[in-house]
Structures are given as C-alpha cells and as structure tokens.
Amino acid sequence: MTDDAPLIAILDDEPEIRRLLSNALQEAGFRTQCFARATEFEAGLRRIQPDACLIDLGLPDRDGLALVHRLARDSGAAIIIISGRAQVQDRVTGLELGADDYIIKPFEPAEVVARIRARLRKPVRDNGTGRQxxxxxxxxxxxxxxxxxxxxxxxxxxxxxxxxxxxxxxxxxxxxxxxxxxxxxxxxxxxxxxxxxxxxxxxxxxxxxxxxxxxxxxxxxxxxxxxxxxxxxx
The missing domain is CATH 1.10.10.10 (Winged helix-like DNA-binding domain superfamily/Winged helix DNA-binding domain)
Structure with a gap:
C-alpha cells in the first residue's frame, strides 16, 4: 500500500463491521480510516479528505440519511451506504439524497471492494497538465x-x-x-x-x-x- 492509495473512510458503530471492511480494503490496496460515531467522523473530515465514504445509516448519534445528504452537498467523495435497511424506499431515499451506491447487510467484503473500485474509476482525458x-x-x-x-x-x-x-x-x-x-x-x-x-x-x-x-x-x-x-x- 502506498501513501497515495485512495483513502476510504468507514463509519459504522459495529466494531466487527469496521474491522471486516478495513481489512478487506487494505488487502485490496486502499488506505482506511474508521469511525464509530458521526461526530468523530465529521471531526475527522476536517483533517482528512477521503476518496470514498462507507456510511451506515443506523448511527447512535446522528441521522445517517441527513449525514449522507450533507456529504453529497459539501464533499467530492464517493458515498456508499451500507445498511441493514433493505426496503426499496430506503434505497431510493438514500440515492435521491446523493449517495452513489447502496449495499445491504449482510454483504460480501469482495463486493464492497468491487463497488468502490467502480466508483473511483478516473477518466483518461485531461487538459495536458494532469488535471481533469x-x-x-x-x-x-x-x-x-x-x-x-x-x-x-x-x-x-x-x-x-x-x-x-x-x-x-x-x-x-x-x-x-x-x-x-x-x-x-x-x-x-x-x-x-x-x-x-x-x-x-x-x-x-x-x-x-x-x-x-x-x-x-x-x-x-x-x-x-x-x-x-x-x-x-x-
């Protein structure tokens, strides 16, 4: 893993989920930063600029959907919801509020890695200076x-x-x-x-x-x- 590898922020109040996601992503070459509370996550965003955020909706200290909406408005990071809420309306609401993808628990770690890779694909075209x-x-x-x-x-x-x-x-x-x-x-x-x-x-x-x-x-x-x-x- 290199220092310029994409950084993935993981927000989930379940330690086992954080560990599972972090291990799978690090094995795939990503850097990770884990948070158990929305307040910790929001404070962390003042120090880091993640390329993608994995957000659980069932947070103990904040409404997950409101957090997704604010991230979509203020951040350039890809946003992927990981939630046990499997109803179609939950998925529709999450995507309408700005999430890029919605993964239902339980999940396969390999699927999460593949979804993140798909979201972080970069176009080959630039203006000759390396900037897109x-x-x-x-x-x-x-x-x-x-x-x-x-x-x-x-x-x-x-x-x-x-x-x-x-x-x-x-x-x-x-x-x-x-x-x-x-x-x-x-x-x-x-x-x-x-x-x-x-x-x-x-x-x-x-x-x-x-x-x-x-x-x-x-x-x-x-x-x-x-x-x-x-x-x-x-």
Missing part, C-alpha cells in the same frame, strides 16, 4: 476539485454522483444515452431506485448549469429513450 479539467459551452468542470465554473466565472461545487453523470455526458456528446447505457456506465442495480436517482442527479445538474427545465439547452430529455448532451467538450 474540461470546458464545454463556456463552462468548465474540474473533476479533481469537483467544481463547475460558469461562463461568468462563478464556481459551484458538484457531488461525486453529479460529476459521474456529467463525465458520462462529456464522453458521449450529441449521442442518445439510454437508461441501459447509464446503468452499464455508472453501475448499480436496475430498477426504480436507479431510475429515480438518475432523474434527481440530472435535475441537480440542470439547476447548477442554469438550465430552463422547460427548454434545456445542454441536457435534452428524449422521453421513453434517454438523454442527449448537446455540447461538445473542448
């Missing part, structure tokens, strides 16, 4: 800093989930992207929860891009088929 900075239609997105800059120079943070969707559009400009292609590109489980999560992320992206929902200029909905991104990346 791409311009389109007067906008600029920095995938290293998880920021979106408007033609007027106003910078807005984007979540990891929003960045994944925008990256997918930029890699496929002016081409129809179906729900099936989204599932293949972004990963996840097919069904209502995935579809609703995609709708929420695209809606948030449109808002941050200043889109008129009745007449979007950049992300066009083809009803019953998918979406088309109308700008060419520079």
């Amino acid at each position: 900075l791409i311009r389109f239609a007067g906008w600029a997105v920095d995938f290293d800093r998880y920021s979106l800059t408007s033609p007027e120079g106003v910078e807005t943070p984007i979540s990891h989930a929003e960045a994944e969707v925008l990256r997918m559009f930029l890699d496929n400009p002016r081409r129809l992207i179906s729900r099936t292609q989204m599932l293949e590109t972004l990963g996840g489980a097919a069904g209502e929860s995935f579809d609703r999560a995609m709708d929420v992320r695209i809606s948030r992206l449109r808002t941050k891009l200043g889109e008129d929902p009745k007449s979007p200029r950049l992300i066009k909905t083809i009803y019953g088929a998918g979406y088309i991104f109308l700008a060419e990346p520079a």
Whole structure:
C-alpha cells in the first residue's frame, strides 16, 4: 500500500463491521480510516479528505440519511451506504439524497471492494497538465476539485454522483444515452431506485448549469429513450 492509495473512510458503530471492511480494503490496496460515531467522523473530515465514504445509516448519534445528504452537498467523495435497511424506499431515499451506491447487510467484503473500485474509476482525458479539467459551452468542470465554473466565472461545487453523470455526458456528446447505457456506465442495480436517482442527479445538474427545465439547452430529455448532451467538450 502506498501513501497515495485512495483513502476510504468507514463509519459504522459495529466494531466487527469496521474491522471486516478495513481489512478487506487494505488487502485490496486502499488506505482506511474508521469511525464509530458521526461526530468523530465529521471531526475527522476536517483533517482528512477521503476518496470514498462507507456510511451506515443506523448511527447512535446522528441521522445517517441527513449525514449522507450533507456529504453529497459539501464533499467530492464517493458515498456508499451500507445498511441493514433493505426496503426499496430506503434505497431510493438514500440515492435521491446523493449517495452513489447502496449495499445491504449482510454483504460480501469482495463486493464492497468491487463497488468502490467502480466508483473511483478516473477518466483518461485531461487538459495536458494532469488535471481533469474540461470546458464545454463556456463552462468548465474540474473533476479533481469537483467544481463547475460558469461562463461568468462563478464556481459551484458538484457531488461525486453529479460529476459521474456529467463525465458520462462529456464522453458521449450529441449521442442518445439510454437508461441501459447509464446503468452499464455508472453501475448499480436496475430498477426504480436507479431510475429515480438518475432523474434527481440530472435535475441537480440542470439547476447548477442554469438550465430552463422547460427548454434545456445542454441536457435534452428524449422521453421513453434517454438523454442527449448537446455540447461538445473542448
């Protein structure tokens, strides 16, 4: 394991779960930092910048979903919920609030490792300086800093989930992207929860891009088929 290996923050109040996840991730080449309480986790985020966070919803000192929502808004880390709540509505709510993935307990550690690897894949394209900075239609997105800059120079943070969707559009400009292609590109489980999560992320992206929902200029909905991104990346 190297010092530049991706750092995974684990928040779970069960010591055995923390140990199991930490051992599996370290064996796979990741660095880990474990927390038993949300307050410890939030304090830790002032010292570290994890690449991904594994969040249990059943926390003794904080509502897990509220924490996921704040992380999605303020952090560029990938967010994966690990929970014993198996109801479809729980999964839908978690994804709608900004989580990138939802894993139900009990789980196989190898599956968690695979999901994290899938979420941390980086695009090969950059601007020649090593930074993942791409311009389109007067906008600029920095995938290293998880920021979106408007033609007027106003910078807005984007979540990891929003960045994944925008990256997918930029890699496929002016081409129809179906729900099936989204599932293949972004990963996840097919069904209502995935579809609703995609709708929420695209809606948030449109808002941050200043889109008129009745007449979007950049992300066009083809009803019953998918979406088309109308700008060419520079």
